[in-house]
Amino acid sequence: MQRPTLISQPFDIVVFGGRGDLAKRKLLPALFQLDRENRLPEDGRIIGASRGGMDDTAFRELVEQACHDFLPAKAFDPQTWERFVRRLHYVGMDATAPHDYGALKELLNKREDVARVFYLATAPNLFGPIAQSLKAAELITPVTRLVLEKPLGHDLESSHEINAEVGQVVEEHQIYRIDHYLGKETVQNLMVLRFANSLFEPLWNRTYIDHVQITVAETVGVSGRWSYYDGAGALRDMVQNHLLQLLCLTAMEPPISLEGNAIRDEKVKVLKSLEPIAANEVAQLTVRGQYRAGAIDGKPVPGYLQEEDAGSSSNTETYVAIKAHIDNWRWAGVPFYLRTGKRLPQRGSEIVVQFRTPPHFIYPETAGPFPPNRLVMRIQPNEGIRLQMLNKQPGPGDLKLRQTGLDLSFADEFGAAIPDAYERLLLDVIRGRPTLFMRVDEVESAWRWTDTILRAWQQQAIPVKHYTAGAWGPSAAIALIERDGRTWHEED
Ligand code: BG6
Numbered sequence: 198m199q200r201p202t203l204i205s206q207p208f209d210i211v212v213f214g215g216r217g218d219l220a221k222r223k224l225l226p227a228l229f230q231l232d233r234e235n236r237l238p239e240d241g242r243i244i245g246a247s248r249g250g251m252d253d254t255a256f257r258e259l260v261e262q263a264c265h266d267f268l269p270a271k272a273f274d275p276q277t278w279e280r281f282v283r284r285l286h287y288v289g290m291d292a293t294a295p296h297d298y299g300a301l302k303e304l305l306n307k308r309e310d311v312a313r314v315f316y317l318a319t320a321p322n323l324f325g326p327i328a329q330s331l332k333a334a335e336l337i338t339p340v341t342r343l344v345l346e347k348p349l350g351h352d353l354e355s356s357h358e359i360n361a362e363v364g365q366v367v368e369e370h371q372i373y374r375i376d377h378y379l380g381k382e383t384v385q386n387l388m389v390l391r392f393a394n395s396l397f398e399p400l401w402n403r404t405y406i407d408h409v410q411i412t413v414a415e416t417v418g419v420s421g422r423w424s425y426y427d428g429a430g431a432l433r434d435m436v437q438n439h440l441l442q443l444l445c446l447t448a449m450e451p452p453i454s455l456e457g458n459a460i461r462d463e464k465v466k467v468l469k470s471l472e473p474i475a476a477n478e479v480a481q482l483t484v485r486g487q488y489r490a491g492a493i494d495g496k497p498v499p500g501y502l503q504e505e506d507a508g509s510s511s512n513t514e515t516y517v518a519i520k521a522h523i524d525n526w527r528w529a530g531v532p533f534y535l536r537t538g539k540r541l542p543q544r545g546s547e548i549v550v551q552f553r554t555p556p557h558f559i560y561p562e563t564a565g566p567f568p569p570n571r572l573v574m575r576i577q578p579n580e581g582i583r584l585q586m587l588n589k590q591p592g593p594g595d596l597k598l599r600q601t602g603l604d605l606s607f608a609d610e611f612g613a614a615i616p617d618a619y620e621r622l623l624l625d626v627i628r629g630r631p632t633l634f635m636r637v638d639e640v641e642s643a644w645r646w647t648d649t650i651l652r653a654w655q656q657q658a659i660p661v662k663h664y665t666a667g668a669w670g671p672s673a674a675i676a677l678i679e680r681d682g683r684t685w686h687e688e689d
Pocket of ligand 1: 347415434435
């Protein structure tokens with residue numbers, strides 16, 4: 198295979214939580230894929246670190262199994278594995294205890310000049326203690342980067358504390374806060390669509406846009422992660438990060454350049470312009486749901502309270518819908534409808550921009566209906582872009598208009614499979630490119646807004662509304678948008 202242009206520099210990546218779910222499902226398979234694409238240099242090592250005894254051999258077996266389990270079919274090739282396996286090491290340690298760093302120190306010794314990445318795939322309350330221990334063990338070099346997985350705290354205050362603790366150890370430019378949605382190709386393409394084309398930007402404002410919908414629908418439940426999820430809920434797990442990032446990229450002003458801070462400055466402005474949701478409006482502007490047992494694709498699935506390790510009762514939301522407003526010049530009066538949920542009928546993330554109807558309509562009602570133009574950006578699956586518009590239905594009879602779509606499928610157009618978000622993000626961490634990671638003020642501004650909703654839910658004691666697994670959330674979510682004379686987008 199020809200050497201690709203994007204190759205990382207020599208590195209040591211230490212994954213704390215190296216035997217955990219995220220490491221197995223995402224991080225280690227993504228690193229394997231990068232190796233397979235020849236993007237890793239010879240001199241790059243991956244060190245799993247976690248509590249408990251295991252040696253290099255056992256860790257390598259675990260990684261091999263993870264690659265088999267979580268890579269797409271046929272992605273595992275023995276030739277790459279032979280090279281990849283030599284990169285893998287394991288250290289059993291308590292990462293929060295400075296005195297337990299002996300073996301790791303020895304392994305990293307004399308490699309102060311290679312990119313050193315500590316990936317904290319652990320609970321967020323460990324971020325501060327691990328950072329402090331790394332400092333005490335004198336492992337922080339000028340080329341050290343700390344990767345923090347979401348969730349970064351559970352509200353503004355806890356997030357601020359974590360950021361402050363980590364900030365005592367490394368500089369802001371050394372902290373890489375992950376929101377894996379930013380590593381998705383289609384999410385990166387949002388900016389390209391808006392700012393590399395002149396077609397849409399003149400229309401991208403309150404004069405031409407009626408409203409925006411952002412949907413992240415999942416068919417999976419919370420199986421296996423109940424206790425984490427029950428303490429979080431959909432607002433913290435999905436809206437505070439993934440949905441707000443999608444909203445920022447859709448709503449932000451053109452940045453002055455592609456430089457990381459230029460983009461993040463614009464995103465922060467959007468977050469700061471989000472209108473807080475007051476306690477007396479929260480029942481009108483938000484919907485909380487929780488799934489009950491049902492069926493998806495004809496297969497029965499358990500309810501939230503019947504999932505593995507579930508408690509006997511819970512008021513945690515597995516679904517949330519919000520009508521949000523951005524208080525600025527461009528978006529005044531344009532609602533942004535957000536929704537996300539687990540155990541919905543289909544997996545699909547998309548952003549739908551609905552344009553206003555023409556100001557003076559000359560076609561007779563008999564030629565209709567006349568659905569408004571919509572630009573649909575499909576983030577996953579079936580990645581692509583569709584522009585819905587009216588056209589004349591050919592024929593000499595009565596005039597009939599029909600909605601048709603200009604459709605771009607990424608798979609048809611670009612052929613190659615779309616890489617997993619973590620591949621791009623890991624490569625960027627090693628290369629020291631922070632653009633696709635969240636800056637401290639971005640994370641905190643997002644919390645500031647979601648905190649207003651959490652507080653309002655609490656003050657008003659808003660209970661979850663139940664929905665049957667396999668339905669599009671509680672009926673109140675449909676009412677949320679239909680009250681305004683609008684409908685959630687459904688692909689025809
Ligand atoms: C994670 C959430 O951040 O994103 C999960 O914690 C969710 O609950 C996942 O399932 C969705 O990611 P993706 O890439 O499958 O859309």
